[in-house]
Amino acid sequence: MSVLNWIYIAMVSVAVILSVVRMIKGPDITDRVVALDVFTTITVALFVFFAMIFDRYIYIDVALVYGLLSFIGVLVIARFIERGF
Amino acid sequence: MILVSWILIVLMIGLAVLSIELKNLIAAVVAMGAVSLIISLLFLLLQAPDVAMAEASIGAALTMAIYIIGVRETERSEK
Amino acid sequence: MIYYVGSFLLIAIGLYAVIVKKNLIKILIGLNLIASGVNLLIISVGYIKGGTAPIFSRAGLNAKMMVDPIPQALTLTAIVIDASELALAVAFVVLLYRHYKTLDIKKIRSLKW
Amino acid sequence: MIRKIVYAIFAAIIVIALVMFFAAYPFGANKMAVGTYYLNHGVAQTGAANIVTSVVLDYRGFDTLGEVSVLFAAAAGVAILFFMLGIGKKERENLTKPNFVVRVGSRIIFPFILLFGTYIFVHGHLTPGGGFQGGSIIASGFLLLYLSYPGTRVNRGGLSIIEGLAGLTFVVLGLWGLFTPTDSFLYNFLPKGLFNTLVSAGILPIIYIAIGFKVASEFAGIVDDMMCEVICRGGEK
Numbered sequence: 001m002s003v004l005n006w007i008y009i010a011m012v013s014v015a016v017i018l019s020v021v022r023m024i025k026g027p028d029i030t031d032r033v034v035a036l037d038v039f040t041t042i043t044v045a046l047f048v049f050f051a052m053i054f055d056r057y058i059y060i061d062v063a064l065v066y067g068l069l070s071f072i073g074v075l076v077i078a079r080f081i082e083r084g085f
Numbered sequence: 086m087i088l089v090s091w092i093l094i095v096l097m098i099g100l101a102v103l104s105i106e107l108k109n110l111i112a113a114v115v116a117m118g119a120v121s122l123i124i125s126l127l128f129l130l131l132q133a134p135d136v137a138m139a140e141a142s143i144g145a146a147l148t149m150a151i152y153i154i155g156v157r158e159t160e161r162s163e164k
Numbered sequence: 165m166i167y168y169v170g171s172f173l174l175i176a177i178g179l180y181a182v183i184v185k186k187n188l189i190k191i192l193i194g195l196n197l198i199a200s201g202v203n204l205l206i207i208s209v210g211y212i213k214g215g216t217a218p219i220f221s222r223a224g225l226n227a228k229m230m231v232d233p234i235p236q237a238l239t240l241t242a243i244v245i246d247a248s249e250l251a252l253a254v255a256f257v258v259l260l261y262r263h264y265k266t267l268d269i270k271k272i273r274s275l276k277w
Numbered sequence: 278m279i280r281k282i283v284y285a286i287f288a289a290i291i292v293i294a295l296v297m298f299f300a301a302y303p304f305g306a307n308k309m310a311v312g313t314y315y316l317n318h319g320v321a322q323t324g325a326a327n328i329v330t331s332v333v334l335d336y337r338g339f340d341t342l343g344e345v346s347v348l349f350a351a352a353a354g355v356a357i358l359f360f361m362l363g364i365g366k367k368e369r370e371n372l373t374k375p376n377f378v379v380r381v382g383s384r385i386i387f388p389f390i391l392l393f394g395t396y397i398f399v400h401g402h403l404t405p406g407g408g409f410q411g412g413s414i415i416a417s418g419f420l421l422l423y424l425s426y427p428g429t430r431v432n433r434g435g436l437s438i439i440e441g442l443a444g445l446t447f448v449v450l451g452l453w454g455l456f457t458p459t460d461s462f463l464y465n466f467l468p469k470g471l472f473n474t475l476v477s478a479g480i481l482p483i484i485y486i487a488i489g490f491k492v493a494s495e496f497a498g499i500v501d502d503m504m505c506e507v508i509c510r511g512g513e514k
Contacts, residue, residue, distance in 0.1 A: 009088075009089065013089070013092055016092070016096070017092070017096070020096050020099070020100065020119070023100070023103070023115070023116065023119060024099065024103055029109060029111050029112050029115070032112050032115045032116070033115060036115050036118060036119055039119060039122065040122060043122055043126060046126065047126070047129060050126075050129055050130065053086070054132070054216065056134075056216060056217060056219075056221075058134070058219065058221050058404045058405060059129060059134050059217075059405070061134070061138065061397070061404060061405055061406060062125070062129060062134055062137050062138050062141055062405065064393065065138055065141045065142050065145070065393075065397075065410075065414065066122075066125075066141050066145060068386070068389070068390055068393060068414070069141070069142065069145035069146050069390075069414065069417050070145050070146075071386070072145065072146040072150075072417055072420060072421050072424070073118060073145050073146045073149045073150075075379065075421070075424055075425075076146065076149055076150045076153050076420075076424060077111065077114075077115065077149070077153065079375070079424050080111070080153050080157060081111075082373045083372065083373050087166075090166055090167070091166055094166055094167070094169075094170035097170060097174070098170065098173050098174070098177070101173075101174055101177045101178075101197055102177060104193055104197075105177065105180070105181040105185065105190060105193060105194060105197070110187075110189050110190075113189075113190070113193060114193075117193055117196065117197075120197070120200065121200070124200050124203075124204060127167070127170075127204060128204075128207060131167070131207050131208055131211045131231075132211065132215055132216055132217045132231045133207050133210075133217065133231070133236045133239075134217050134219075134405035135236055135240055135327070135329045135330075135405045135406065135407065135410075136203070136207060136236050136239050136240055136243070137405075138397075138405050138406050138410045139239075139240055139243045139244065139409055139410050139413075140203075140243055142410045142411075142413040142414045142417065143243055143244065143246075143247045143413050145417070146417040146420055146421075147247055147413060147416060147417060147420065147496065147500075148196070148247055148250065150420055150500070150503075151247070151250055151251050151254055151499075151503065152189070152192075152193075152250075152254070154254070154503045154504065155189060155192075155254035155257055155258060156189060158258045158261065159189070159257065159258065159261040159267055160261075160267055163187040163189075163190060163267075165304045167304065168299055168304060172292060172295055172296070175291070175295075176288055176291070176292060179284070179287065179288060179291065180284065180288070183280060183283065183284040183287065184280060184281065184284055208304065209299075209302060210309075210312070211304070211305060212305060212306070212307050213305035213306070217405070218316060218327070218328035218329060219326060219327045219328065219329075219404070219405065220320060220326045220327075220328075220473070221326055221327075221403065221404065221473070227313070227316035227317050230316055230328075232309050232312035233312055233315055233316065233319075233328040233329050233332050234309065234311060234312050234315070234332060236329050236332075237329050237332040237333045237337060240329065240333060240407075240409060241333070241340075241341065241344045241409065243409075244344075244348065244409045244413065244492065245344060245347055245348060245351075247413070247496075248347075248348050248351035248352060248355075248495070248496075248499065249351055251351065251352075251355050251499045251503065252351050252354045252355055252358070254503075255354070255355050255358035255359060255503075256358065258358075259358060259361070
């Protein structure tokens with residue numbers, strides 16, 4: 001791997017660890033939900049990065065699944081918190 | 086790559102402990118969703134894209150919705 | 165090697181939740197953790213160092229550099245079955261709550277041990 | 278107290294047994310002979326580019342039929358239990374209406390979710406994915422519809438017709454193999470076609486499309502049972 005990939009790995013790892021720290025510390029439920037949303041958004045980039053590292057471009061389909069469906073998972077909890085259903 | 090899998094597995098164990106120790110059941114379900122996401126990443130690292138996609142499509146929305154409906158019908162927090 | 169350790173720890177955490185916790189939803193979360201740990205263990209048994217996914221989607225791939233396809237085929241359906249069984253278990257939990265008005269398994273008489 | 282002691286004994290036994298078992302199978306080594314056979318001969322025998330698909334549907338197709346019927350049994354159990362629960366249904370008031378952004382955004386994104394799920398299970402023999410994954414993606418789309426437009430219901434009669442036709446397709450294609458000269462259940466009797474194109478691999482894409490429709494209708498039925506127990510009041514029980 002080149003130097004640029006190592007810099008990318010370091011930045012994404014720090015972002016993932018920070019969002020998990022917020023999920024552990026977060027005093028309220030809304031903090032944890034926002035942390036889950038941030039975590040999913042970062043992880044989609046990580047899926048695409050793995051597809052590039054392994055040189056198999058068909059792996060990007062998995063990233064597409066998370067990009068479409070993570071919205072619904074957050075929406076379920078948000079609608080529950082505002083007494084929606 | 087081995088460094089990335091170390092980080093992910095340590096985070097996964099931490100989130101699993103969190104999801105069974107939190108008193109608020111909704112927060113426990115949120116932590117469970119994060120565990121499912123990290124497991125999907127590990128499946129992709131182990132070169133199993135089919136299984137990673139199954140875990141993604143089930144764990145992203147359906148499992149969380151089923152738990153939330155169960156909590157909605159019963160109690161919100163564990164006493 | 166770290167994958168084995170991680171999946172053992174995940175199974176142990178799930179067993180702890182199933183045996184020690186008293187809330188029924190927590191017990192279901194523990195069962196889900198056990199299922200995820202077992203899936204991770206089976207997939208990591210089938211991994212071969214330096215291998216790639218068993219899909220012949222582009223030229224230049226041969227069977228020497230691929231991981232084992234059978235554990236992937238076994239876990240693929242197990243994940244979907246887990247989700248539907250979870251729905252069935254949640255339905256039972258809601259039924260128990262309507263009958264006993266509690267989620268504590270100490271207070272549900274027929275489940276005490 | 279006694280629970281903790283019992284747990285400690287259980288955990289020690291299980292962890293020791295797992296470590297002793299997996300000490301003989303090191304991580305990352307080649308272990309299986311059957312998998313090597315499938316990798317070497319799978320393309321010539323089934324014509325599918327994805328070897329996982331050919332193991333799931335061709336070599337182990339009978340297991341998949343059993344697992345699909347387990348899925349059907351679980352969905353039927355959920356429907357029966359929530360029908361029993363619906364007798365003493367309690368009213369909920371002060372429900373919040375969905376936001377404008379949620380309504381418009383879900384109306385835009387819903388056809389794309391359906392299209393993406395269809396893409397996943399039509400291309401099941403070429404790329405990662407297949408009937409199980411595509412079906413659960415489509416069911417997640419229906420969950421989005423329930424969340425953003427409360428009071429909607431899917432057509433249960435249509436769902437049961439789709440599910441029955443999909444299961445019938447699987448069984449009939451399996452039984453057809455008994456009348457070919459090989460006399461075997463789930464025999465791949467159609468021509469293999471050109472490798473790595475959309476119409477190839479014989480009966481495997483047809484079976485995966487049937488499984489996709491079946492899984493999608495079953496999960497949509499589960500979501501309908503669980504959400505309507507909360508949302509829909511009045512009408513039939």
